[in-house]
Amino acid sequence: MPVEVRLPNILRPLAGGEPVVKAEGATLREVFDDLVSRYPGLEASLFTPEREMHRHLNVFLNDDDVRYLGRLDAKVSESDTVTLMPAVAGGAD
Amino acid sequence: MARYESVIDTIGNTPLVDVSELSPNPRVTLLIKLEGLNPGGSVKDRAAKYMIEEAEKDGSLRPGQRILESSSGNTAAGLALIAKVKGYPFTAVVPENVSVERVKLLRAFGADIIVSPAAEGSNGAMRRAQALAAEHPEWWFSFQYGNPANPRAHFEGTGPEIWRDCPEVTHFVAGLGTAGTIIGVGTFLKQQNPSVSIWAVQPPAGETVEGLKSLDEGFIPPVFTDNDGYSLLDRSRVVGPRESIEWSRRLAEAGIFAGLSTGAAMAGVARCASEIDEGTIVTISPDGGWKYLSTDAWTGDLDEVVERAKHELYF
Numbered sequence: 001m002p003v004e005v006r007l008p009n010i011l012r013p014l015a016g017g018e019p020v021v022k023a024e025g026a027t028l029r030e031v032f033d034d035l036v037s038r039y040p041g042l043e044a045s046l047f048t049p050e051r052e053m054h055r056h057l058n059v060f061l062n063d064d065d066v067r068y069l070g071r072l073d074a075k076v077s078e079s080d081t082v083t084l085m086p087a088v089a090g091g092a093d
Numbered sequence: 094m095a096r097y098e099s100v101i102d103t104i105g106n107t108p109l110v111d112v113s114e115l116s117p118n119p120r121v122t123l124l125i126k127l128e129g130l131n132p133g134g135s136v137k138d139r140a141a142k143y144m145i146e147e148a149e150k151d152g153s154l155r156p157g158q159r160i161l162e163s164s165s166g167n168t169a170a171g172l173a174l175i176a177k178v179k180g181y182p183f184t185a186v187v188p189e190n191v192s193v194e195r196v197k198l199l200r201a202f203g204a205d206i207i208v209s210p211a212a213e214g215s216n217g218a219m220r221r222a223q224a225l226a227a228e229h230p231e232w233w234f235s236f237q238y239g240n241p242a243n244p245r246a247h248f249e250g251t252g253p254e255i256w257r258d259c260p261e262v263t264h265f266v267a268g269l270g271t272a273g274t275i276i277g278v279g280t281f282l283k284q285q286n287p288s289v290s291i292w293a294v295q296p297p298a299g300e301t302v303e304g305l306k307s308l309d310e311g312f313i314p315p316v317f318t319d320n321d322g323y324s325l326l327d328r329s330r331v332v333g334p335r336e337s338i339e340w341s342r343r344l345a346e347a348g349i350f351a352g353l354s355t356g357a358a359m360a361g362v363a364r365c366a367s368e369i370d371e372g373t374i375v376t377i378s379p380d381g382g383w384k385y386l387s388t389d390a391w392t393g394d395l396d397e398v399v400e401r402a403k404h405e406l407y408f
Binding site (some may be wrong): 010011045054055056057058060063065066067068083085086087088 | 215216293297298307310312313320323326327328329330331
């Protein structure tokens with residue numbers, strides 16, 4: 001089941017320069033594993049050495065932060081969009 | 094209303110207004126707290142007042158000392174107003190892509206303004222302020238992203254006001270910037286009733302942040318991590334400029350003239366209302382629409398306004 005993964009500027013050079021890539025998987029972990037198999041350079045950005053989520057990476061599944069949807073165990077289905085964003089000082093007020 | 098000794102005393106005690114006519118679910122009541130009615134024009138007056146007054150109490154801010162802060166406008170406006178009244182000089186580091194009204198408001202209160210590059214966003218403004226603070230140890234840097242007085246203003250002010258006016262609240266939805274509002278209010282409400290659900294809304298950060306060279310340079314506000322923000326929240330979602338502007342327009346039709354971050358919060362509220370059976374959702378309107386009139390957010394062609402908003406800090 002292919003899903004669309006949107007990459008922020010800083011990760012695009014690690015994925016052939018593409019802003020949007022396709023990946024397969026039924027969970028977010030499977031999607032990330034598939035991405036890394038295609039673009040090995042992404043490993044250190046998607047995962048910690050313990051293969052958990054990178055602290056400074058915000059991952060949204062159809063706009064929803066996956067931290068509240070089971071993190072890497074979040075269920076992913078076809079036509080979902082996964083958006084990756086760096087954690088930065090919020091706009092701010 | 095009463096008579097006040099100082100304009101600073103008028104900060105807080107803002108009205109909570111029923112806007113259930115905008116609810117996508119007839120069994121869900123929507124209430125919005127109008128923080129734009131604070132004297133500096135935003136919810137940030139509360140944090141500004143707390144940060145300054147606590148620093149006065151603990152002696153870290155002395156009479157006549159220069160105050161320094163990085164801000165896309167609202168915190169700086171609150172600090173500038175209070176600094177002017179209390180006689181402190183004030184320097185604000187402001188990203189160059191904030192609306193022109195914000196900069197003019199700061200100038201009206203006599204603030205010194207240092208502009209930081211648009212491409213570096215709020216992160217860049219903060220880093221510049223940190224560097225200035227290191228160069229000028231004689232200045233007092235309020236550092237809103239890490240100052241415990243920021244969430245405390247909401248734990249002791251905004252939260253109790255909401256609980257007083259709406260003890261039936263089931264969900265609280267607010268924007269995530271410094272995280273001061275959501276940490277302070279969320280912690281207070283959960284202490285009163287652990288079943289209250291806390292939903293965060295944030296703008297899409299990544300696209301315009303060109304200054305970032307790697308994820309490791311990212312930044313999560315200490316106000317959020319020191320208070321275990323990830324455990325406090327029940328949901329968090331990102332809202333883009335189109336939804337923010339569409340909801341700002343809907344709010345105007347209900348007579349609420351609010352800034353674009355209020356539109357973003359309302360988009361989060363609408364999502365929440367459509368996902369629950371019934372309940373009472375309270376949200377915060379951080380500021381009024383006045384400072385965004387130059388963006389044509391209410392009157393311009395939607396596509397053009399959205400495109401421009403992608404390059405301007407509005408949250």
